[in-house]
Amino acid sequence: MFLELEKEVYHHVGIDWWLEEVKLLIQPWWETDSHTVRHMVLVKPTKTLEEDRKSVRNLLGLTKEEDWPTFNLSSMDLFIWNCRGAGNARFRRNLRELVRLHQPDMMVLMETKVEISSMGMFFNNLGYTALTHVDPIGRSGGIWLLWSPSQLNVRVQNASSQIITATISRQDYPDWVLSAIYASPNICLRDKLWNDLSALAQHTQDPWLVAGDFNDYSSVEDKRSFSSATSQNLSQSQRNSQKFSDRISSCNLMDLGCVGPRLT
Known part of the structure; x- marks a missing residue:
């Protein structure tokens, strides 16, 4: 961050789930002792804590006497990986280690380059006994969606060579929509993908996560x-x-x- 001398800037940040924004005032600051001059930046809120709390209460429709609501938003862990080929011992070794470290509830694997049938009982042995998939065309592409049915429920809306869209449900949490993407390097096919995503955007009411490899920047x-x-x-x-x-x-x-x- 660079700040011009004698200038003030405002920086917008999000604090927790219930604040739309907090505005911080950033000011240059100089402190001089007998030997050196120290250049610092002073950051302070432009509103008092009480003013911010009042704004949040108004936003939530809370009275002064009502307590703040509490939510646990850590619903699940999702693992997404463009593995660039799943039909080799190195992939299996690496995936076992990643599952051991992160223990995801759901996995999305892209550019698998092999059919899911070639994996045998590999994923079942890792605890992922439910799946939906789009196998590669020849050695190109492939999207696999795997999960543990004891942890969540997945309802697939549509699946094609570039996208799998599903509604994710878990007890005590709101539903949300996942679109797992592996976009084609072919520009015309990629245009069709974005047409499909635009249509989804217009009709999807639940929270929506679009993730994967877009082959774009x-x-x-x-x-x-x-x-x-x-x-x-x-x-x-x-x-x-x-x-x-x-x-x-x-x-x-x-x-x-x-x-x-x-x-x-």
């Missing part, structure tokens, strides 16, 4: 060959990234970001 910085691109290629990359960003916005989707190495 929302910023030219996310493209591996960006540094060596010509001006013509760069211009085309910028148009492509803008198109992808526009599609995300048109579906009222929000990029959740990621943590970890770039280009993964």
Whole structure:
């Protein structure tokens, strides 16, 4: 973060589930002792805590006497992996370790490159005894959705070579919709995928998570060959990234970001 001297800026942040936004005032600050001048940044809320609480109570329709509602929003753990081939010992070894570490309730595997029938009882032995799948065409693509029926219920709405959409239900939690994506590298087929997603966006009322491999990028910085691109290629990359960003916005989707190495 860079802050120009003598300037104030406002930074919007989300705090917990019940606040739409909190506005923080960020100010430059200098502290001088006998030897050095320390440059710091002072961050403080623009409203008092009492004013923020009053705003939240009004938002929730609570009186002064009513307690804050409490929710446990940690519904389930979901594991999504573009495995780039599931028909080898390395995949099985890595997946066993990932399941041991994270114990996901549901898994989405993409670009499997083999049919689910080739896996035998492998997933059953890991505890995932329910599944829906789209097998690859030849050695291209494949989406597998696997879960433990003792933990949740999955109702598949539709499935194609690029998308599986399902409603996820779990006791004591609201239903939500998952669209697991493996987008085709073919531009025309990818256009059809986004037409389907746009239609889903218009008719889906429940919370909706769209996740997977879109074979696209929302910023030219996310493209591996960006540094060596010509001006013509760069211009085309910028148009492509803008198109992808526009599609995300048109579906009222929000990029959740990621943590970890770039280009993964």
